[in-house]
Amino acid sequence: MPADPLNLPLDPSNPLPPSNPPSDPLSHVLALAGARCTLTGRLAASGRWALRFPAPGRLKIITVLRGTCTFSSARLANDVDVRAGEAIAVNGSDPFTLYTDPAAPPVDATEMTVPFHRIGSGEEFSGVGGDLDVQHGGEALLAWALPPFLHLTSTSPQSTAVRWLLEELDAELGDPRAGGGFARDQIAQLLLVQVLRSYLARPEALPAGWLRAVADPRLAPAVRAMHENPAYAWQLHELARIATMARTTFAARFRAVAGVPPLAYLHDWRMRLAAHALVHQDVPVGRVGLSIGYASESSFSTAFKRAFGTTPLRYRRTGGRD
Structure with a gap:
């Protein structure tokens, strides 16, 4: 019989955790949902530009490797500048626009050349996007538990790790080497973890749900006990x-x-x-x-x-x- 990857206990009368308990609830849910962050494309741009994205219907992460762009969504009262070394995440419920000039005519992002798209000389801005893929049913565990927008800034606790990951990602994208595809996939997974950790660091911004319970320091021990x-x-x-x-x-x-x-x-x-x-x-x-x-x-x-x-x-x- 195959091993049980979730390590579920078989004795319901045993009040103790299994001898090899599953990891923390976030790791457990990521495994249960079959969560994977897949890099979807890279943009190099310069000059005036604007890209309009439809509601992605899933968690989407956009990282800025070089330069600055601005994020705009009808849900936000004010547009948000996103600088090099920073990232944003959207839960997929709303369309949004990225731009350097609000007066630039927006281009439909679905018409972008993938996996690499260039606007102008491409020397001023570089960014990479990624989507969260989950197994059937995983949407309720992840994307639906997240607020519509997150800005992972240079002052967030995860910023140091994110900057390092983005530097490594930039290096892998700019200089193809043996194992590069595998390395990029792992970097994308680590970026997903850092984004989710940033969500957990701001429990007051989370909607009511399991993720907010995990982030609550008083409730977390009980949540861990139920998961274990x-x-x-x-x-x-x-x-x-x-x-x-x-x-x-x-x-x-x-x-x-x-x-x-x-x-x-x-x-x-x-x-x-x-x-x-x-x-x-x-x-x-x-x-x-x-x-x-x-x-x-x-x-x-x-x-x-x-x-x-x-x-x-x-x-x-x-x-x-x-």
């Missing part, structure tokens, strides 16, 4: 004790931050783990249910059908797309 041992029959008072809070205070704060009560969050997390296992692991349905705390296959199937509107077996056969 989803099969355990957690009680509200146990989670409150882990968070060192009174039960009613913990319950109210969790609902306000995560958008759902703690045990509803746990149930949703269990169902997402089960859905992933059904599609990506060749294990019996009963074992999947046991791994997330259901003592019988019938009780698991009932809960799963209530959550997804279909049986575990049918979900597996259709790859979760029915």
